[in-house]
Every structure is written in structure tokens, then in C-alpha cells.
């Protein structure tokens with residue numbers, strides 16, 4: 001059994017954060033571990049404003065000791081980190097445990113809002129996490145911030161940003177154009193330090209994208225653990241997220257959640273009418 005860790009924040013509504021990661025890991029058939037850095041709560045009385053409660057570094061440290069006490073893990077991803085101390089603690093765990101399959105989702109700007117959630121994390125991500133990353137998965141806004149290029153308007157801007165982010169130490173970069181890019185298709189840009197690949201997908205006319213970024217990075221992490229090469233892992237993750245967006249679920253009136261089980265139609269599992277459990 002492949003073993004995969006997420007070091008990230010909690011999204012109590014189940015769309016993003018560790019909830020997205022663990023659900024995605026399960027869909028990929030890998031064993032999921034988690035170490036929480038922060039807890040995000042959303043307030044319906046203010047139109048769904050986000051509040052991030054950071055967890056103390058000692059608590060992250062203790063979780064990581066628990067996680068790494070056993071067999072070697074195959075891959076890990078980082079998501080929302082809360083603060084620079086947590087970033088440094090995560091980096092130490094990555095180095096001490098000689099983790100090579102590291103996916104850094106540089107959570108700075110939350111999907112669906114222009115609201116920058118984690119400005120304090122920017123320098124720490126650049127200094128401590130990107131040099132450890134086998135691949136990093138910024139969205140358009142995050143890529144603009146990390147590369148210091150600001151607004152990225154087209155694929156050429158994304159290429160320049162990818163080069164700069166690569167120079168910060170990540171061995172591969174995939175920038176998610178998503179709904180923010182002014183394009184008729186869902187364009188992502190992949191860069192391995194030598195060549196660019198533009199991944200083209202269908203752009204769904206839907207608001208159901210809460211959790212898409214976390215799910216994408218989690219899917220890459222699980223696919224790497226399973227043995228897919230980096231580019232193939234990204235392609236598979238893109239298909240997995242496309243299904244999750246296309247079959248989003250209505251959870252509340254504020255944001256549309258992706259459905260992490262869409263790729264395998266997980267909602268049909270264990271139905272009493274079809275016999276429930278299928279194992280013997």
C-alpha cells in the first residue's frame with residue numbers, strides 16, 4: 001500500500017484543504033495521512049468571509065513525529081501552511097525523512113476569491129518549500145505573486161512566471177490557468193526546466209470549483225506515489241479534477257464544492273440496492 005501525507009489546513013465544509021486531500025487519496029487507492037497547520041472557518045453572516053486560525057508549531061511538529069514514526073512514506077503534499085514557523089517545521093520533516101516526492105501547492109490566494117489569504121506565507125514558501133518541491137502547482141494569482149510578475153494575462157506571461165518559479169528551486173512547475181485566464185478552454189502550463197507543455201481541457205460553465213486546487217495537487221501526489229511519471233501524474237490529475245468540477249455538489253448557497261468522488265462515481269458505492277459491499 002502506498003502511503004501519502006498532506007500537510008495543510010482544514011476546510012470544515014469538506015471541499016478544500018485536508019478534507020479534499022484525504023478524499024482524493026482514497027480515490028487513488030493510497031493510504032492518507034494528515035498533519036494540520038491551520039483551521040479555516042467561513043462565516044455565512046458576512047457573506048462567507050474566511051478566517052484562518054493558525055495552529056501552533058509544536059502541534060504540527062507532534063503530528064509529523066506521529067506520521068513519520070512508521071514505514072517510509074511514498075509522497076507528500078503541502079497546502080495552506082498558516083505561518084512561517086509551520087513552513088520551516090514542514091521543511092525540516094521533508095529533509096529529515098528524505099522525502100523526494102514532494103508536491104508544494106503554494107496556497108496564497110483562495111480559489112473563487114481575489115482575497116489573499118496567506119500573505120505571510122509568500123516568503124517562506126519561496127525560501128523553504130519551493131527548493132524541496134518535485135513539483136509546485138500555483139494558480140494564476142499565486143504564480144503572479146511568486147514570480148513577482150503580477151497579473152498574468154496569457155500563456156506567454158505564464159511561461160515567464162514558470163521560468164522564474166523554477167529558478168526558485170521547484171523541479172517542475174504547473175500553473176493553473178483555470179477560470180481566471182481569459183480563454184475559452186481550461187489551460188494549464190507545465191514546465192520542467194527545459195520544455196513547456198500546454199495542457200488543454202474543457203472549461204466548464206460552472207461555479208463548482210471550491211476545492212479544485214487542493215484536489216489537483218492531491219491527485220498529483222497520489223499519482224506520483226503510485227509510480228506515474230511527473231507529466232503523466234499532472235495529466236491524470238487534470239482529468240480527475242475536471243470530473244470533480246463537472247459533477248460539483250451543492251453544499252451551501254455560498255460556494256460550489258467539487259465532488260472528489262466523481263471520477264469513479266463513488267456515490268454509487270455501497271448502495272443497498274446493488275448489494276452494498278463488493279469485496280469477498
Ligand code: PXL
Pocket residue numbers: 008009010011016017018040079080107109110111211213214
Ligand atoms: O483553496 C484554497 C484553500 C486551501 N486550504 C484550505 C482552504 C482553502 C480555501 O478555502 O480552506 C484549508
